[in-house]
Amino acid sequence: xxxxxxxxxxxxxxxxxxxxxxxxxxxxxxxxxxxxxxxxxxxxxxxxxxxxxxxxxxxxxxxxxxxxxxxxxxxxxxxxxxxxx
Numbered sequence: 001x002x003x004x005x006x007x008x009x010x011x012x013x014x015x016x017x018x019x020x021x022x023x024x025x026x027x028x029x030x031x032x033x034x035x036x037x038x039x040x041x042x043x044x045x046x047x048x049x050x051x052x053x054x055x056x057x058x059x060x061x062x063x064x065x066x067x068x069x070x071x072x073x074x075x076x077x078x079x080x081x082x083x084x085x
Contacts (some may be wrong), residue, residue, distance in 0.1 A: 002080075003079055004077075009077075010073075012070045014068075016063055018055070018059075018060070021075055023078035027056065027079060029057065029077070030060025033058075035075070046062060
């Protein structure tokens with residue numbers, strides 16, 4: 001099984017925006033992150049946390065100080081677990 005990228009879409013709100021993405025059974029997390037419609041010339045995203053909170057879960061939160069609406073995506077990069085022989 002190749003590397004799998006899991007994505008979860010959330011509604012973007014003003015203020016704190018948390019999210020997680022979870023790898024499926026038989027895989028472990030190797031990384032993660034997010035994509036938002038925020039940015040440009042003004043710094044409008046302040047990341048509070050972005051880390052693997054479990055063997056299969058990426059957790060993050062950020063502040064949307066601009067009050068922009070829309071959606072954002074949390075990603076988890078998952079690698080298949082190879083059983084020991």
